[in-house]
Amino acid sequence: MTAQLERTLETVRQTLEGGKSYRIWLICLAALIVVGLVAYFRQLHVGLITTAMRDQVSWGFYISNFIFLVGVAAAAVLLVVPAYLYDFKPIKEIVLFGEIAAIVAVAMCILFITVDMGQPLRFWHLLPLVGKMNFPASLLIWDVIALTGYLVINLVLVGYALRRYASGQEYRLSMMLPLILISIPWAVSIHTVTAFIFNGLSSRPFWNASILAPRFLASAFCSGPAIMIILFEIMRKYAGLKIEERALSKIAELVAYTIGINLFLLGAEIFKEFYSGSIHLTPLQYLYFGLDGHFRLVPLAWLALVFNILAFVIFLAPDLRRKALTRNIGAVLIIVGVYIEKGMGLVVPGFIPDTLGEIYQYWPSWSEVIITVGIWATGALLYTVMAKFALAALPNAVRAHDR
Amino acid sequence: MSRRDLPSPRPIEVGRRTFLKGAALGVAAAALPLTAANASLWSSFFQSHFAEMDEDERRQVIARLESDARKRYGADIQISATKAMPNVRFGYALDLSRCIGCRRCVYACAGENNPSRNPQIHWISVLRVKKGEKWVDLQGTEKYYDPQTVPEPDYFYIPVQCQQCDNPPCVKVCPTKATWKEPDGIVVVDYDWCIGCRYCMAACPYGARRFNWSEPSISPKEINVQTHYLGNRPRHKGVVEKCTLCIQRTREGRYPACVEVCPAGARKFGNLLDEKSEIRHILERKRVFRLKEDLNTVPRFFYFFAS
Numbered sequence: 001m002t003a004q005l006e007r008t009l010e011t012v013r014q015t016l017e018g019g020k021s022y023r024i025w026l027i028c029l030a031a032l033i034v035v036g037l038v039a040y041f042r043q044l045h046v047g048l049i050t051t052a053m054r055d056q057v058s059w060g061f062y063i064s065n066f067i068f069l070v071g072v073a074a075a076a077v078l079l080v081v082p083a084y085l086y087d088f089k090p091i092k093e094i095v096l097f098g099e100i101a102a103i104v105a106v107a108m109c110i111l112f113i114t115v116d117m118g119q120p121l122r123f124w125h126l127l128p129l130v131g132k133m134n135f136p137a138s139l140l141i142w143d144v145i146a147l148t149g150y151l152v153i154n155l156v157l158v159g160y161a162l163r164r165y166a167s168g169q170e171y172r173l174s175m176m177l178p179l180i181l182i183s184i185p186w187a188v189s190i191h192t193v194t195a196f197i198f199n200g201l202s203s204r205p206f207w208n209a210s211i212l213a214p215r216f217l218a219s220a221f222c223s224g225p226a227i228m229i230i231l232f233e234i235m236r237k238y239a240g241l242k243i244e245e246r247a248l249s250k251i252a253e254l255v256a257y258t259i260g261i262n263l264f265l266l267g268a269e270i271f272k273e274f275y276s277g278s279i280h281l282t283p284l285q286y287l288y289f290g291l292d293g294h295f296r297l298v299p300l301a302w303l304a305l306v307f308n309i310l311a312f313v314i315f316l317a318p319d320l321r322r323k324a325l326t327r328n329i330g331a332v333l334i335i336v337g338v339y340i341e342k343g344m345g346l347v348v349p350g351f352i353p354d355t356l357g358e359i360y361q362y363w364p365s366w367s368e369v370i371i372t373v374g375i376w377a378t379g380a381l382l383y384t385v386m387a388k389f390a391l392a393a394l395p396n397a398v399r400a401h402d403r
Numbered sequence: 404m405s406r407r408d409l410p411s412p413r414p415i416e417v418g419r420r421t422f423l424k425g426a427a428l429g430v431a432a433a434a435l436p437l438t439a440a441n442a443s444l445w446s447s448f449f450q451s452h453f454a455e456m457d458e459d460e461r462r463q464v465i466a467r468l469e470s471d472a473r474k475r476y477g478a479d480i481q482i483s484a485t486k487a488m489p490n491v492r493f494g495y496a497l498d499l500s501r502c503i504g505c506r507r508c509v510y511a512c513a514g515e516n517n518p519s520r521n522p523q524i525h526w527i528s529v530l531r532v533k534k535g536e537k538w539v540d541l542q543g544t545e546k547y548y549d550p551q552t553v554p555e556p557d558y559f560y561i562p563v564q565c566q567q568c569d570n571p572p573c574v575k576v577c578p579t580k581a582t583w584k585e586p587d588g589i590v591v592v593d594y595d596w597c598i599g600c601r602y603c604m605a606a607c608p609y610g611a612r613r614f615n616w617s618e619p620s621i622s623p624k625e626i627n628v629q630t631h632y633l634g635n636r637p638r639h640k641g642v643v644e645k646c647t648l649c650i651q652r653t654r655e656g657r658y659p660a661c662v663e664v665c666p667a668g669a670r671k672f673g674n675l676l677d678e679k680s681e682i683r684h685i686l687e688r689k690r691v692f693r694l695k696e697d698l699n700t701v702p703r704f705f706y707f708f709a710s
Binding site for chain 1: 448452455522528530538539540541542543544546563572575576577578579580581596597598599600601602604605606607608609610612613614615616617618640641642643698699
């Protein structure tokens with residue numbers, strides 16, 4: 001027992017320890033978080049008028065980041081699937097780090113929703129028994145349930161595995177497997193429900209298209225694994241994580257297929273809207289070509305499209321996805337591409353023109369950007385600490401007891 | 404004298420709901436200030452949903468809200484909670500052939516309903532449409548027209564406010580049931596239950612809902628002191644508001660402010676269940692349509708052409 005405790009304390013010590021660059025990294029993140037907090041308390045005090053959102057465009061940068069991160073949370077865990085399919089050896093680490101990414105992404109989602117709320121102290125109105133949940137009518141309640149459940153599943157999984165590791169023991173895959181298996185359809189559900197929040201609104205033709213949920217999933221399977229590729233590379237380089245090259249290029253191959261599907265679905269949507277050319281074309285027109293002299297999102301939309309296509313080429317060509325450099329470039333391209341496409345590119349055109357035909361060109365305010373950066377820094381800090389703890393806890397060679 | 408002989412005080416009933424609320428929120432509550440001066444902050448944090456209050460609780464809450472509002476505006480603000488009258492379903496009709504686009508309704512509404520003056524909130528939007536141009540889905544209309552005089556020969560006008568849908572998408576999407584349809588058909592908001600997520604604003608096809616992006620400001624001179632809990636009582640930042648058909652007036656048998664002020668007589672209001680009402684007369688005899696009927700929101704707000 002004491003030996004286990006000592007092992008745990010040693011792991012904690014290793015988590016906090018690090019080189020000079022590690023400490024600088026932590027200090028930078030902490031500084032960004034503090035600045036973000038200051039901006040948030042100002043927003044709380046003055047009201048959401050510190051944002052650029054108005055009645056015409058009533059959701060903006062916060063909700064854009066929320067959508068992107070739900071996708072990341074979903075896809076990070078789904079790495080489990082190819083991990084099983086391709087049956088490569090360091091499967092446990094992949095699962096663990098994917099789950100840590102999912103936990104961090106969901107935590108960031110909750111933060112983005114919180115900063116978007118006009119009355120965040122009334123969060124308890126959303127809770128069962130004490131609050132007044134509009135279930136099953138409101139998809140927002142579905143999302144609260146889906147995200148909370150997902151967070152709990154992954155916390156339990158990671159908590160169990162790390163507790164075992166930190167006390168110097170192996171975890172038993174048989175204990176994890178049922179939860180891992182539940183987490184796969186659950187991951188699909190969080191992103192589907194998030195898509196349905198928008199999809200179900202007949203008032204907004206841009207979102208009210210059946211292709212929305214499939215597009216959400218397809219794009220999430222582009223950006224989520226790409227983020228994991230980058231995280232694995234970083235952990236391989238700076239933290240000595242052993243990851244087979246083969247594993248990373250397999251993930252890259254998977255991303256190639258999902259980008260292909262995502263581009264196909266986008267093409268299907270573009271064809272339908274532009275060929276039929278009904279009045280409901282206007283949001284897409286605003287996004288790609290501008291509307292009545294308003295072009296605010298046009299450069300971003302094309303940047304995203306070009307990045308997505310470039311990433312597709314890189315991941316499709318076996319030589320390019322096997323080389324670390326080109327693979328990493330491809331991963332960054334697709335992350336940025338999806339961040340635009342499933343962020344601002346999805347939320348803002350839904351409101352343009354608004355339901356009374358007005359065009360209000362939304363662009364995030366400095367306050368919104370600073371708060372957003374603060375939340376990303378919080379996520380980075382959470383991931384750094386959790387991943388560092390996991391790396392410190394992991395035995396040098398992982399052996400499965402039962403498999 | 405044994406304990407049993409003492410006159411028993413009114414038993415304190417702790418319902419399951421109240422107990423759970425207390426238990427679950429204990430942690431959150433600990434973060435709030437504890438001084439007596441902040442007692443009202445406490446009770447406002449724990450304030451129940453309007454529909455969950457019994458008569459006693461409602462009276463207490465209204466007394467506290469009135470005293471807060473009086474302190475804030477230095478005016479003798481009264482908050483009523485008049486219920487819907489039986490056998491009443493309100494309906495509204497607007498004669499597009501008469502509207503001259505003067506926006507008197509917009510300002511009468513603001514004078515009546517205590518929306519923020521800075522930033523400026525209006526519950527009615529008057530859209531200007533060029534004659535002969537397309538205005539389907541209201542695209543191509545202009546909200547900020549500003550001519551010397553109205554009406555302008557080349558244009559007509561469509562005032563839009565909450566359409567009091569029978570099948571309201573805003574109510575469907577609200578995660579906390581902070582907005583709902585009353586028995587007389589008015590869609591209302593409990594400003595103290597709304598969490599400010601703005602899902603209802605995304606769902607409304609008529610741009611009828613307004614958000615308090617900052618603390619509303621109204622000069623005490625301009626405050627209307629006759630208010631309703633579900634209508635024109637003072638609001639705070641971070642919550643959604645909208646037209647309530649002047650619930651504080653119409654439940655007392657008066658016309659909404661916009662109907663009263665319209666110099667052209669374009670605005671008609673009445674009880675849809677009353678066969679002899681003017682509104683029924685219009686629905687049965689005029690050429691009536693509703694905005695965005697394809698969305699099946701079933702508005703109780705009708706547009707018509709009398710001439």
